[in-house]
Amino acid sequence: MLRRVRPTADDRARMKEISSSILERIELLARSRGQDIKAILVGSVARDTWLAGDHDLDIFLGMPEGSDLGVALQLAREVAPVHEEKYAEHAYVHAFVDGFEVDLVPCYRVMDASMLKSAVDRTPFHTKYIASRIAGLEDDVLLLKQFMKGVGVYGSELKVGGFSGYLTELLILRYGSFSEVLLAASSWRPGEVIDLEGHARGEHQEPLVVVDPVDPSRNVAAALTLDRMFQFVAASRCFPQYPELEFFFPSCVKPLSDEELLMRIDERGSTLILIEFQAPSVVEDVLFPQLRKAEEAVKALLERSGFSLLRSDVGCYGDKAMLLFELDVSQLSRVARRMGPPVWEAEHLSRFLAAHPLTMSGPYIEGGRAVVELPRRYTSARDLLASEVNNLSLGKHLTEAVRRGHNIYVGRELAGIKEGDFRAFMTRYLKAETRIC
Amino acid sequence: MLRRVRPTADDRARMKEISSSILERIELLARSRGQDIKAILVGSVARDTWLAGDHDLDIFLGMPEGSDLGVALQLAREVAPVHEEKYAEHAYVHAFVDGFEVDLVPCYRVMDASMLKSAVDRTPFHTKYIASRIAGLEDDVLLLKQFMKGVGVYGSELKVGGFSGYLTELLILRYGSFSEVLLAASSWRPGEVIDLEGHARGEHQEPLVVVDPVDPSRNVAAALTLDRMFQFVAASRCFPQYPELEFFFPSCVKPLSDEELLMRIDERGSTLILIEFQAPSVVEDVLFPQLRKAEEAVKALLERSGFSLLRSDVGCYGDKAMLLFELDVSQLSRVARRMGPPVWEAEHLSRFLAAHPLTMSGPYIEGGRAVVELPRRYTSARDLLASEVNNLSLGKHLTEAVRRGHNIYVGRELAGIKEGDFRAFMTRYLKAETRIC
Numbered sequence: 001m002l003r004r005v006r007p008t009a010d011d012r013a014r015m016k017e018i019s020s021s022i023l024e025r026i027e028l029l030a031r032s033r034g035q036d037i038k039a040i041l042v043g044s045v046a047r048d049t050w051l052a053g054d055h056d057l058d059i060f061l062g063m064p065e066g067s068d069l070g071v072a073l074q075l076a077r078e079v080a081p082v083h084e085e086k087y088a089e090h091a092y093v094h095a096f097v098d099g100f101e102v103d104l105v106p107c108y109r110v111m112d113a114s115m116l117k118s119a120v121d122r123t124p125f126h127t128k129y130i131a132s133r134i135a136g137l138e139d140d141v142l143l144l145k146q147f148m149k150g151v152g153v154y155g156s157e158l159k160v161g162g163f164s165g166y167l168t169e170l171l172i173l174r175y176g177s178f179s180e181v182l183l184a185a186s187s188w189r190p191g192e193v194i195d196l197e198g199h200a201r202g203e204h205q206e207p208l209v210v211v212d213p214v215d216p217s218r219n220v221a222a223a224l225t226l227d228r229m230f231q232f233v234a235a236s237r238c239f240p241q242y243p244e245l246e247f248f249f250p251s252c253v254k255p256l257s258d259e260e261l262l263m264r265i266d267e268r269g270s271t272l273i274l275i276e277f278q279a280p281s282v283v284e285d286v287l288f289p290q291l292r293k294a295e296e297a298v299k300a301l302l303e304r305s306g307f308s309l310l311r312s313d314v315g316c317y318g319d320k321a322m323l324l325f326e327l328d329v330s331q332l333s334r335v336a337r338r339m340g341p342p343v344w345e346a347e348h349l350s351r352f353l354a355a356h357p358l359t360m361s362g363p364y365i366e367g368g369r370a371v372v373e374l375p376r377r378y379t380s381a382r383d384l385l386a387s388e389v390n391n392l393s394l395g396k397h398l399t400e401a402v403r404r405g406h407n408i409y410v411g412r413e414l415a416g417i418k419e420g421d422f423r424a425f426m427t428r429y430l431k432a433e434t435r436i437c
Numbered sequence: 438m439l440r441r442v443r444p445t446a447d448d449r450a451r452m453k454e455i456s457s458s459i460l461e462r463i464e465l466l467a468r469s470r471g472q473d474i475k476a477i478l479v480g481s482v483a484r485d486t487w488l489a490g491d492h493d494l495d496i497f498l499g500m501p502e503g504s505d506l507g508v509a510l511q512l513a514r515e516v517a518p519v520h521e522e523k524y525a526e527h528a529y530v531h532a533f534v535d536g537f538e539v540d541l542v543p544c545y546r547v548m549d550a551s552m553l554k555s556a557v558d559r560t561p562f563h564t565k566y567i568a569s570r571i572a573g574l575e576d577d578v579l580l581l582k583q584f585m586k587g588v589g590v591y592g593s594e595l596k597v598g599g600f601s602g603y604l605t606e607l608l609i610l611r612y613g614s615f616s617e618v619l620l621a622a623s624s625w626r627p628g629e630v631i632d633l634e635g636h637a638r639g640e641h642q643e644p645l646v647v648v649d650p651v652d653p654s655r656n657v658a659a660a661l662t663l664d665r666m667f668q669f670v671a672a673s674r675c676f677p678q679y680p681e682l683e684f685f686f687p688s689c690v691k692p693l694s695d696e697e698l699l700m701r702i703d704e705r706g707s708t709l710i711l712i713e714f715q716a717p718s719v720v721e722d723v724l725f726p727q728l729r730k731a732e733e734a735v736k737a738l739l740e741r742s743g744f745s746l747l748r749s750d751v752g753c754y755g756d757k758a759m760l761l762f763e764l765d766v767s768q769l770s771r772v773a774r775r776m777g778p779p780v781w782e783a784e785h786l787s788r789f790l791a792a793h794p795l796t797m798s799g800p801y802i803e804g805g806r807a808v809v810e811l812p813r814r815y816t817s818a819r820d821l822l823a824s825e826v827n828n829l830s831l832g833k834h835l836t837e838a839v840r841r842g843h844n845i846y847v848g849r850e851l852a853g854i855k856e857g858d859f860r861a862f863m864t865r866y867l868k869a870e871t872r873i874c
Contacts, residue, residue, distance in 0.1 A: 226805045237783065270772050310772065328743065329768065333707035333747065334705055337747060337748070361869040373869070379706060433800070436801075
């Protein structure tokens with residue numbers, strides 16, 4: 001097991017070589033220009049807790065407080081001429097160098113974590129904290145990271161909402177080993193607090209609170225969602241009972257064939273509706289929260305129109321973004337009830353009655369309230385969405401993207417989309433299996 | 438208007454004659470046998486507040502406290518040889534005498550209303566209370582009774598849940614005239630208390646509380662439902678605006694033709710389901726509460742099976758009883774979600790997972806809880822009811838009646854029932870119009 005997650009001596013040598021060469025290039029270039037920029041290796045490579053097969057290098061370009069980070073950004077661009085620029089709290093450079101994915105991130109060098117200007121400035125302190133304590137526990141970190149990857153809870157990006165590398169390392173420090181983390185996690189409850197340095201301050205509302213040793217006001221697990229947390233808890237309970245390699249390296253889900261997909265759709269007897277459109281060109285950490293908001297907006301529209309939802313999900317494939325909804329029924333009655341005010345609220349009542357001069361039934365009185373029965377505008381969910389989705393407020397990027405053009409697929413039509421990534425998404429959606437014990 | 442509700446001199450004479458003759462027959466027969474039974478004329482005839490066209494006579498057979506009421510019952514049987522026996526708190530005789538419907542009700546003669554043994558014993562006190570105060574207001578009572586009849590809120594029997602004759606009289610005494618009652622009622626709210634003698638005691642929870650002047654612990658309006666109360670309130674507001682004869686003498690609702698009924702059913706696009714069975718031979722005041730309970734039991738079955746209800750009703754036609762349900766949809770998805778316990782409740786979770794080894798999807802985690810998706814047993818409401826209605830507990834009389842045999846009609850099949858009373862019931866159900874202002 002460990003052989004698969006632990007980098008070999010060769011891996012390490014190669015990683016060392018690449019990282020040193022980049023660090024050197026930065027310092028040389030900065031020195032030649034008289035710029036006060038220090039290249040700092042951070043992340044799992046600096047902590048020696050990187051998984052075999054990972055080719056990610058995080059290098060920070062530290063500048064004195066108050067200086068112009070644009071100078072470091074420009075330097076990063078020159079160090080890695082082939083790159084794309086990304087944006088978290090500040091702009092940074094993401095480049096491919098000799099088969100490695102390298103992030104070159106400008107930041108301020110502050111003397112103490114309490115002086116932090118941005119989340120990025122904190123990272124070197126994290127590296128220092130872990131590096132000075134993790135000796136002898138690196139393998140446990142690797143096992144835990146790979147376990148979390150395998151069960152689908154690794155990564156603090158918003159698409160995942162799982163555990164960050166730093167969080168994983170803190171858990172190992174707190175509990176002492178991979179198996180002790182699993183044992184402890186088995187009985188976690190929402191509101192669990194882990195405070196390594198015993199200096200918690202403030203109230204956190206998140207499901208898991210891990211006080212940042214270098215910045216006690218921060219919850220390292222802030223990005224972890226309740227469901228990812230308990231997906232990990234569930235897996236932690238299962239693994240000791242069924243200690244299978246599968247937890248670390250799950251076999252790939254085989255996408256359903258056309259026939260299998262159609263069979264599943266028919267068998268469920270539900271109504272699956274997909275809204276698909278060109279994904280706006282923003283990073284996933286921007287896109288996914290917007291997709292989740294759009295999902296909520298469409299759900300609200302469906303529900304207030306009388307359609308009850310079984311489940312929904314969002315995703316991307318290729319350059320497409322998608323919102324998927326599954327309804328209990330495809331077709332509602334034409335007639336729908338509208339509850340009015342209590343009869344004893346005479347003024348409200350008059351306004352209600354005046355607003356509904358024509359009814360299919362009523363007005364009548366039920367529970368003391370006036371009730372009318374009116375025809376629904378939409379009895380089919382497809383018609384509803386086809387007509388109304390352009391009028392929804394789906395957030396800045398998505399409203400535009402959806403209005404620019406979208407496709408609606410219903411039920412068996414979903415089998416018409418052949419792209420592998422979409423089929424994998426549908427397969428995961430339909431199986432929806434999580435290891436729970 | 439008054440001419441239509443006020444009995445003519447001829448009517449009165451005839452009523453007088455019939456009632457005197459029956460009273461005499463009772464007293465004679467009792468005296469001849471040495472039985473201490475006093476015949477007492479009660480109800481609206483005794484109070485001179487009966488509506489023209491009414492041919493109801495209420496005569497009580499008063500016995501000394503503690504004696505055997507069976508003696509008076511036997512005497513009543515002999516006075517009216519053609520009769521049926523009914524049962525309220527005690528058995529009584531209901532007979533047709535010269536075109537009049539006569540109730541002969543055994544009761545105790547108590548000296549004071551506070552010594553009452555049963556509701557029936559109270560009636561002579563009511564008659565005395567009203568008769569001594571109503572002079573000059575009889576026409577207002579008649580108008581109010583006819584108004585209440587016309588708008589469908591007259592009658593304290595459980596099928597109606599409306600205003601009793603005595604309650605109507607008390608309202609006239611309290612407010613002084615027909616139009617003052619309507620004016621006052623226009624601004625009633627739930628919890629309204631009317632206390633003519635200012636001696637309310639106890640807490641009543643009913644929507645309208647009218648303290649009984651002869652028995653302050655009793656609410657004369659106890660049988661009035663919230664909806665009937667506000668049906669009256671709504672009509673009271675409408676009448677001064679549109680003072681139409683229609684309120685007193687509504688034109689008959691013309692039953693829908695086959696074509697009209699089918700058109701309405703199609704237009705609603707809902708699923709109407711009728712369960713019809715032989716009505717058990719009990720009086721309406723026993724039957725209707727049982728029908729309402731059965732309605733609730735079937736609604737609960739439908740709802741926990743995933744069907745959402747638009748409306749429902751119960752009724753009788755001929756010797757049939759019926760339960761009518763209207764659903765938003767006829768057909769549900771095969772797949773349904775079942776929410777399990779939170780993942781952190783490890784024991785509940787194990788039991789839940791063990792109980793659902795085979796799923797269509799899941800288990801997965803949502804909101805911290807385990808969720809599975811399973812096939813529904815019934816996706817059609819007709820199948821559900823056809824299989825399960827015999828297993829429901831519908832109360833003593835109805836469970837047996839339903840098991841002895843029932844028919845289920847769905848949607849357009851309802852047009853196959855041609856009986857006028859049923860068609861009138863469906864017409865009222867579909868129009869469901871109440872005068873509301």
